Amino acid sequence: MLIANSIVARDLTLALRRRSRVLQPLIFTLICVSLFPLALGAEVNMLTRIAPGVFWVIALLSTQLTLENLFQSDYEDGCLEQWMLVPYPLPLLIATKVLAHWLISALPLIFMAPLIGVLLGMSAPVISALMITLLLGTPVLSLVGAIGAALTVTQRRGGVLLSLLVLPLYIPVLIFATTALEQAAAGLSYAPHLYLLGALAMLALTLAPLAAAAALRITLE
Amino acid sequence: MFNALHRLSSPPTFFAFAGRVLPWLMGGALLLITLGVYQGLVVAPPDYQQGDSYRIMFVHVPSAWMSLFIYMVMAGAGVIALVWRIKLAEVIASASAPIGASFTFLTLVTGSLWGKPMWGAWWVWDARLTSELILLFLYLGYMGLESAIPDKRSAARATAILALVGSVNIPIIHFSVEWWNTLHQGATVTKLGAPSIHPSMLLPLLLMAVGFKLFYFASLLVRARCQMLEREQRSSWVSALVKEAI
Numbered sequence: 001m002l003i004a005n006s007i008v009a010r011d012l013t014l015a016l017r018r019r020s021r022v023l024q025p026l027i028f029t030l031i032c033v034s035l036f037p038l039a040l041g042a043e044v045n046m047l048t049r050i051a052p053g054v055f056w057v058i059a060l061l062s063t064q065l066t067l068e069n070l071f072q073s074d075y076e077d078g079c080l081e082q083w084m085l086v087p088y089p090l091p092l093l094i095a096t097k098v099l100a101h102w103l104i105s106a107l108p109l110i111f112m113a114p115l116i117g118v119l120l121g122m123s124a125p126v127i128s129a130l131m132i133t134l135l136l137g138t139p140v141l142s143l144v145g146a147i148g149a150a151l152t153v154t155q156r157r158g159g160v161l162l163s164l165l166v167l168p169l170y171i172p173v174l175i176f177a178t179t180a181l182e183q184a185a186a187g188l189s190y191a192p193h194l195y196l197l198g199a200l201a202m203l204a205l206t207l208a209p210l211a212a213a214a215a216l217r218i219t220l221e
Numbered sequence: 222m223f224n225a226l227h228r229l230s231s232p233p234t235f236f237a238f239a240g241r242v243l244p245w246l247m248g249g250a251l252l253l254i255t256l257g258v259y260q261g262l263v264v265a266p267p268d269y270q271q272g273d274s275y276r277i278m279f280v281h282v283p284s285a286w287m288s289l290f291i292y293m294v295m296a297g298a299g300v301i302a303l304v305w306r307i308k309l310a311e312v313i314a315s316a317s318a319p320i321g322a323s324f325t326f327l328t329l330v331t332g333s334l335w336g337k338p339m340w341g342a343w344w345v346w347d348a349r350l351t352s353e354l355i356l357l358f359l360y361l362g363y364m365g366l367e368s369a370i371p372d373k374r375s376a377a378r379a380t381a382i383l384a385l386v387g388s389v390n391i392p393i394i395h396f397s398v399e400w401w402n403t404l405h406q407g408a409t410v411t412k413l414g415a416p417s418i419h420p421s422m423l424l425p426l427l428l429m430a431v432g433f434k435l436f437y438f439a440s441l442l443v444r445a446r447c448q449m450l451e452r453e454q455r456s457s458w459v460s461a462l463v464k465e466a467i
Binding site for chain 2 (some may be wrong): 144147151152154155158161164165167168169171172175176179196200207211214215218219221
């Protein structure tokens with residue numbers, strides 16, 4: 001547990017020292033969201049209808065952007081090689097690394113969701129549903145993304161390849177989250193979709209660190 | 222049985238064995254596909270609703286089956302490559318990927334050719350079409366990752382992990398997309414009980430399915446032999462072969 005704490009603390013400190021890295025994905029999200037009304041017209045009804053989908057697609061893309069850095073700097077300074085040697089299970093180390101990544105990249109996005117919801121004309125219940133789906137869905141994105149990041153860590157320009165590997169795997173999350181939001185917008189219960197998202201999160205939490213650990217062992221050998 | 226398999230997995234034995242089996246597989250594939258095309262295009266009666274345009278099904282459905290089957294072969298070979306590090310399994314997985322991607326592409330093309338007269342559009346965002354498209358993306362990602370890693374052996378093991386993650390995800394993707402939207406007609410052959418397809422149409426379909434499968438194995442062996450030679454180019458059996466050929 002001690003090592004988990006210290007990994008998270010180290011990554012958070014690093015993130016705080018380089019705030020621009022944390023802020024850039026948020027600004028990216030904000031800019032992307034504001035492009036949609038400009039491209040599609042500012043008619044409120046239409047915006048309200050497409051808002052959940054737009055926001056979720058952008059959330060996928062911005063997670064995707066930050067994933068490239070998940071193992072990159074640790075790979076460059078040789079930390080990852082040390083990870084292979086320490087007497088702790090590698091999947092555990094990866095899980096804490098992903099937790100730190102989630103705290104840095106996804107949590108701010110969740111806090112920013114109400115602001116974007118207002119920009120796109122979402123109603124209050126939809127905004128709260130949006131935050132819940134983000135809370136359940138973004139861990140899956142980070143965890144599954146860690147597998148892709150582990151597979152591409154040795155690539156110089158792995159970003160495009162990473163998106164090719166990971167985005168198809170994100171589709172179930174996207175579908176369940178946006179259907180939940182549609183239900184919320186129609187005033188129906190969206191609990192079933194939340195259960196499915198939760199199930200996906202549990203599955204990813206149990207299997208993804210193992211797969212990512214195996215992938216890291218292969219790419220670094 | 223296990224011993225025989227183990228001996229077969231050694232590259233020179235496999236190379237010779239594949240060379241001997243290849244003509245039979247190719248011949249069988251050609252025969253069955255010709256028979257199936259004749260049965261499907263000439264003998265089978267037109268459909269009472271869809272007329273003659275349903276006949277594209279004899280290509281579409283077998284290639285859709287193949288697209289999934291080949292991904293499963295890749296995942297299975299991936300497990301073998303990861304656990305026992307057998308070279309043959311690595312070669313089979315990597316030789317299968319382009320064939321699987323081609324079958325997936327063929328499924329999408331024939332599906333959209335069929336969709337134009339039936340649904341009035343080349344492409345609809347129907348559940349099965351969409352999950353087939355996602356399968357194509359998975360194949361492309363697999364091939365992309367493979368070509369990005371220069372060392373063949375670690376590429377094989379990295380892609381094996383990707384194939385495993387993909388095979389866990391395929392059912393999830395399939396069902397999520399299914400709930401999302403559906404327009405495609407339901408399954409008519411694999412559903413429980415008697416198939417709701419007339420025997421005169423079922424026969425060419427099965428002929429084509431088996432023919433496609435043989436064709437897959439044949440082209441897999443061609444590609445695998447070629448890759449085997451490339452990977453083993455420094456070994457003595459390859460140089461012996463080359464000397465013999467010269």
